[in-house]
Each structure stands twice: as structure tokens, then as C-alpha cells.
Amino acid sequence: MSCMRPGGRWRAFDNGRGGEGNRAPSARTPPCGGRPAKHPVQRGLQKGEAGYPVRQLVNLPPAPxxxxxxxxxxxxxxxxxxxxxxxxxxxxxxxxxxxxxxxxxxxxxxxxxxxxxxxxxxxxxxxxxxxxxxxxxxxxxxxxxxxxxxxxxxxxxxxxxxxxxxxxxxxxxxxxxxxxxxxxxxTADEPPEEKRARVRRDLHAALEDNDYFRIARELGRLAAIDGDAALAVADAIEWSAERFEFGWTHAYAGAADWLALHDERQGQDAKLTCVLEAVGHIADDALRQPRYAFDSGSEPYDEDAFVAAVEDEDVARASRIARGGLHLGGFDALDRGLVRAVLSHYSGFGHSLIYVDKARSLCRRLGDA
Structure with missing residues (x-):
């Protein structure tokens, strides 16, 4: 915030990132929670008595x-x-x-x-x-x-x-x-492709900081270029995937539903809100998660081999076979194998089947983006 001091000059008390700033704690605000301290008048003190606060003007240097x-x-x-x-x-x-x-x-x-x-x-x-x-x-x-x-x-x-x-x-x-x-x-503007690349870089920086309000601003800029910011969800998934060592979170599953709601809504503001909630949730789940070096290899897709690798908890091989399936025919090539692997343990952990369904929705909505 900013406060006016004598002479009409302004002095800013802010941390520069849009928050409440570096305001000094109030005498009425307890440092570690609890009940606020009583005002001096409530404690029976009169103006001029010891312990009654005195206002002082700070002699700041003149503004330029x-x-x-x-x-x-x-x-x-x-x-x-x-x-x-x-x-x-x-x-x-x-x-x-x-x-x-x-x-x-x-x-x-x-x-x-x-x-x-x-x-x-x-x-x-x-x-x-x-x-x-x-x-x-x-x-x-x-x-x-x-x-x-x-x-x-x-x-x-x-x-x-x-x-x-x-x-x-x-x-x-x-x-x-x-x-x-x-x-x-x-006053010439950047070519759209250069502006889009710059905004995407800035969006990644906002994701790194989990800066919700900056994410919103960058999505607005992206929407101004492309007319829609929905493809930013694909950007956020690609940026965050290597940070989820143990697989999906609710953020990806929620993104599928936010995109479905986005496609149903009318008006740019409503659509942008749906994208913001999807991308913001992804950034929140990825916060402070280190990058994980997943196996980047690929094997020819074989459904039985994939299901066996999942059953053996051989993550590296299952990932390689899945990648081969994606290269072969996208999510449709993997769909049956994923459902088979999930239904083998559905009674013990139902989230997996939900995630397969949401992955299907995301891949069909975002395509090759």
C-alpha cells in the first residue's frame, strides 16, 4: 500500500509483487496469533500518560x-x-x-x-x-x-x-x-509468432513462481493473440509432467473438466476463468517439485507386455512401451491396455480408472498440441 505524508508526497510500502507490502506490524497485531492487544484507552490510560502512544512524523528526504x-x-x-x-x-x-x-x-x-x-x-x-x-x-x-x-x-x-x-x-x-x-x-507490434513465444516463456516463469495473478495476466495476453488461451493447458502439462515423479495429480484430472466447461461457456471472461483454474492448479501441485529424469526410451507397443510391466511395477519398461504406443497411434493405441491394467486393481484403488478417463478426454481435446 502507499501512504500520504505531509506535503502531498507519497511513500510506498510494498514488496513490489502486488501484495500487501512490507508494512510494519501493528501494535494491536499479536506476533504469533492469539488475541489482539487492547487499545491504551481500554487499558485505562489517558493521553499524555506513560505508555500512551505518541504519533511522530518521519522526516523523509524530499521527493524528486x-x-x-x-x-x-x-x-x-x-x-x-x-x-x-x-x-x-x-x-x-x-x-x-x-x-x-x-x-x-x-x-x-x-x-x-x-x-x-x-x-x-x-x-x-x-x-x-x-x-x-x-x-x-x-x-x-x-x-x-x-x-x-x-x-x-x-x-x-x-x-x-x-x-x-x-x-x-x-x-x-x-x-x-x-x-x-x-x-x-x-508503434509496430511484434509478429504474432514472436509475441506468442515471448508470452509462453513468461507464462512458464509465472508457473515456476506459482504466481496466480501473473498466470492470469499471461493467459489474458495469450488469449489476445490467439483468441483463446485453452492451449496453455497443454503448455502447463508439458512444463509440469517431469515434476510429477509419482504420476498424475488431481490437477490433470481437473484440467479435463475445466476444459469441458470452457467449451460449454459463452464469453471470453468465463472461458479464461476455466483455463486459469486448470493452469493454476497445475502450477500449485508442481510447486517446489524437482524435475525427475524419466526413462526417455521407446519400445514397440505390445498390449500384453505393457500390462505385465505395470503388474510387475516396472515403471521404466511400462513407460517405454507406452511411449511406443503413443508413437504408433496416440492415446487410442494405449486405451485398452491402460483400462486392463487399471481394472486388475480397481477394487483397491479407483483413482486410476478415473485418471485413464480424464487422460482420454485431455488427449482428445488437446490433440497433438
């Missing part, structure tokens, strides 16, 4: 001048846009509007809301909305190292390359050129 810079906004039409190969240069502003030290402004060009900053390294541009929760970054604080601090949750971004100081969502920055006293910004 840039925190109070006036933010101007102007709009440009698409007629001020020049397209070139792999670029789309848009006229943003007159350079004289940013000639003062620490000046800043926002512009709307080519359908984008962009913040422009005058810095010691020249004029820099970024998306005006924080990738965390959308706060206008033109209202943030910029230091001499070009690190821009969002005033909402204290996230920090480098205006030169968009790097996140805390390793989370990156900030979109734009190339800038000043030509004949005018500021031009390259």
Missing part, C-alpha cells in the same frame, strides 16, 4: 522534482503514421514540449496510450499503463538511472529496455526518434 512534473496529453491521428518494413513510425509530439529537464507527457497514437519522458539519456517512451494493474505510469517517479516506479504497488521498470526490477511482467517500451524537432515513436 520529477514526481511533481505536469503531465500533458495530446492525440495524434493515423494520418501522422509512416509504415516501413518491421516498423510503424507515428508522430507523437513537438520536441519543444519536452525540452525542460524531467518533463513528461502522454500521447495517444496509433491506438496506443504512450508516456513520453525527458531523461538524461534522451526522450524515452513506454506504455502508460503498468502491466501489473494498469496504473498510469506517467504519474510515477523516474530516477536518474531511468528506473520508473509505479506509485500504486511500487513496481519498478527500466525505461530503456522494459526490464522489471523484481523479475515479473515486463513493461512495453517503444523506440523513439527526434526528427526536425518532432518526436516519432515506433
Amino acid at each position: 522534482a520529477i514526481a511533481y512534473a505536469t503531465v500533458r496529453t495530446c492525440r495524434r491521428t493515423t494520418s501522422d503514421t509512416v509504415e516501413r518494413k518491421d516498423s510503424r513510425w507515428s508522430l507523437a509530439a513537438d520536441a519543444r514540449t519536452l525540452r525542460e529537464e524531467n518533463a513528461r507527457m502522454t500521447v495517444r497514437v496509433d491506438g496506443k496510450h504512450i508516456a513520453l519522458f525527458a531523461t538524461p539519456d534522451g526522450i524515452l517512451a513506454c506504455n502508460n499503463r503498468c502491466p501489473h494493474e494498469g496504473y498510469p505510469l506517467a504519474e510515477g517517479t523516474l530516477d536518474n538511472g531511468c528506473w520508473l516506479t509505479c506509485h500504486w504497488h511500487n513496481w519498478k521498470f527500466n525505461l530503456k529496455d522494459g526490464a522489471n526490477l523484481y523479475g515479473g511482467d515486463r513493461l512495453r517500451v517503444y523506440p523513439v526518434e527526434v526528427r526536425d524537432g518532432r518526436i516519432w515513436v515506433d
Whole structure:
């Protein structure tokens, strides 16, 4: 959170990852649980007596001048846009509007809301909305190292390359050129395949951290590219499979049902929620699970040999034969053998038959993804 101090300056108390921050514990909050301490008045103390708390103002250093810079906004039409190969240069502003030290402004060009900053390294541009929760970054604080601090949750971004100081969502920055006293910004988007690859990498990072809210944001970005984020479930399964040494968890079984619900629902929000719950559960089950080196070999598929390997608890051989079956004909080639192996012990452990059914549903829904 942030708190206002005298003079209208803001000081952030946040851990930079969107949580409640590094707030000091309250005097009324017991350190290890139990009942809260009583307020001094409840204990019979009067103001001025020993033991009654005294409010003190902390003498913090003055905030940098840039925190109070006036933010101007102007709009440009698409007629001020020049397209070139792999670029789309848009006229943003007159350079004289940013000639003062620490000046800043926002512009709307080519359908984008962009913040422009005058810095010691020249004029820099970024998306005006924080990738965390959308706060206008033109209202943030910029230091001499070009690190821009969002005033909402204290996230920090480098205006030169968009790097996140805390390793989370990156900030979109734009190339800038000043030509004949005018500021031009390259508003070209990445090719869809490059953007998709980047978002998938960022999704994997969110899965590693089990960062539910970042997973949600990355799924939203993926849906904006492909129109649907359902294939992210296949990504999450591929990413997590080697972390489950002892096989399936409820997360995979649940994913089959979440995908079925996804396909029944109408509206992007409802569909995205279904994908988020599936992927989030997988990330939660895989948290802190080390990678396991499964046998990567393959043997020609033989149903009887597969069932015997399962009965003998020879995981390595059963895995090799199963892999051969997948190469031969996908899940359909394995289906009968899996059911036979499971029904041999159904009375002792019913989960296995459920998992076979959910595996069938997932493979049919996701295909070769």
C-alpha cells in the first residue's frame, strides 16, 4: 500500500509483487496469533500518560522534482503514421514540449496510450499503463538511472529496455526518434509468432513462481493473440509432467473438466476463468517439485507386455512401451491396455480408472498440441 505524508508526497510500502507490502506490524497485531492487544484507552490510560502512544512524523528526504512534473496529453491521428518494413513510425509530439529537464507527457497514437519522458539519456517512451494493474505510469517517479516506479504497488521498470526490477511482467517500451524537432515513436507490434513465444516463456516463469495473478495476466495476453488461451493447458502439462515423479495429480484430472466447461461457456471472461483454474492448479501441485529424469526410451507397443510391466511395477519398461504406443497411434493405441491394467486393481484403488478417463478426454481435446 502507499501512504500520504505531509506535503502531498507519497511513500510506498510494498514488496513490489502486488501484495500487501512490507508494512510494519501493528501494535494491536499479536506476533504469533492469539488475541489482539487492547487499545491504551481500554487499558485505562489517558493521553499524555506513560505508555500512551505518541504519533511522530518521519522526516523523509524530499521527493524528486520529477514526481511533481505536469503531465500533458495530446492525440495524434493515423494520418501522422509512416509504415516501413518491421516498423510503424507515428508522430507523437513537438520536441519543444519536452525540452525542460524531467518533463513528461502522454500521447495517444496509433491506438496506443504512450508516456513520453525527458531523461538524461534522451526522450524515452513506454506504455502508460503498468502491466501489473494498469496504473498510469506517467504519474510515477523516474530516477536518474531511468528506473520508473509505479506509485500504486511500487513496481519498478527500466525505461530503456522494459526490464522489471523484481523479475515479473515486463513493461512495453517503444523506440523513439527526434526528427526536425518532432518526436516519432515506433508503434509496430511484434509478429504474432514472436509475441506468442515471448508470452509462453513468461507464462512458464509465472508457473515456476506459482504466481496466480501473473498466470492470469499471461493467459489474458495469450488469449489476445490467439483468441483463446485453452492451449496453455497443454503448455502447463508439458512444463509440469517431469515434476510429477509419482504420476498424475488431481490437477490433470481437473484440467479435463475445466476444459469441458470452457467449451460449454459463452464469453471470453468465463472461458479464461476455466483455463486459469486448470493452469493454476497445475502450477500449485508442481510447486517446489524437482524435475525427475524419466526413462526417455521407446519400445514397440505390445498390449500384453505393457500390462505385465505395470503388474510387475516396472515403471521404466511400462513407460517405454507406452511411449511406443503413443508413437504408433496416440492415446487410442494405449486405451485398452491402460483400462486392463487399471481394472486388475480397481477394487483397491479407483483413482486410476478415473485418471485413464480424464487422460482420454485431455488427449482428445488437446490433440497433438
